[in-house]
Amino acid sequence: MRLYSYWRSTTSYRVRVALHLKGIPFETIPVNLIEGEQRSATFSQVNPSGGVPVLELQDGTRLTQSLAILDYLDTIAAPKLVPADPLLAAQVRAAAQIIALDIHPVNNLKVVGMLPDADADAKVSWMLHWMHEGFNAFSQAIHNKDKYCFGDTVTIADICLVGQLINAHRWGLDLSPYPRLTEIETNCLALPAFQAAAPDAQPDATT
Structure with a gap:
């Protein structure tokens, strides 16, 4: 997996924590929000909303929005971050x-x-x-x-x-x-x- 991330992004932080808790290896692809890389034509093809995080799966599928990504990760790996009850x-x-x-x-x-x-x-x-x-x-x-x-x-x-x-x-x-x-x-x-x-x-x- 590849994670498009910015070091100070708290939404990226959420996904990084979840990946580490679940022991899922990933490569970090930095996106410099201060320099405006999220608004570049190149990144708009990665995420039209122009934000991080973006989690790219091994088949090239890209997931956006941190809570949606956390939901996905909970379906594929333990420990679960949302209780069953x-x-x-x-x-x-x-x-x-x-x-x-x-x-x-x-x-x-x-x-x-x-x-x-x-x-x-x-x-x-x-x-x-x-x-x-x-x-x-x-x-x-x-x-x-x-x-x-x-x-x-x-x-x-x-x-x-x-x-x-x-x-x-x-x-x-x-x-x-x-x-x-x-x-x-x-x-x-x-x-x-x-x-x-x-x-x-x-x-x-x-x-």
């Missing part, structure tokens, strides 16, 4: 979607870049506001005392959370109101799969 599965997906659908899209580079008349500080304030709102909701959607968000097994909720916390740290969000979330983050970051997926561990990482 239908009710718990719905709760896990709902928590993951708070991150993936409520926080991430409005903080996405192409959205923030279009904020009218906003200077750098205003753009950071915008991102911190939506992270704060989302983390408040996420905190109430997960279990209170488990090792991870839902029990003692990593799920897509944990993967989405830790990816978003990367941005929270980067932009200076005060995480003191969220000790449960940072506890989960610590537990996840102790796992080799999360370490291997870390932004700084990627071949295209820059300072």
Whole structure:
């Protein structure tokens, strides 16, 4: 498999974690979002939406959208990232979607870049506001005392959370109101799969 990825992309991070957790080997194809490679004519043939991640299978089939890719990976390899129990599965997906659908899209580079008349500080304030709102909701959607968000097994909720916390740290969000979330983050970051997926561990990482 080949993964079109950007080292700081939290959506790419989700897929990297899942691939490492499942022990699926892959080749990283860097796409530099800052330099605009995602808007090139070449990459538009890979993903017309102009985003990462894109997972290219061995037969050349390309999958886009991180949550859809995680669903696919769950059908082909263990460990499962969504529980078998239908009710718990719905709760896990709902928590993951708070991150993936409520926080991430409005903080996405192409959205923030279009904020009218906003200077750098205003753009950071915008991102911190939506992270704060989302983390408040996420905190109430997960279990209170488990090792991870839902029990003692990593799920897509944990993967989405830790990816978003990367941005929270980067932009200076005060995480003191969220000790449960940072506890989960610590537990996840102790796992080799999360370490291997870390932004700084990627071949295209820059300072």
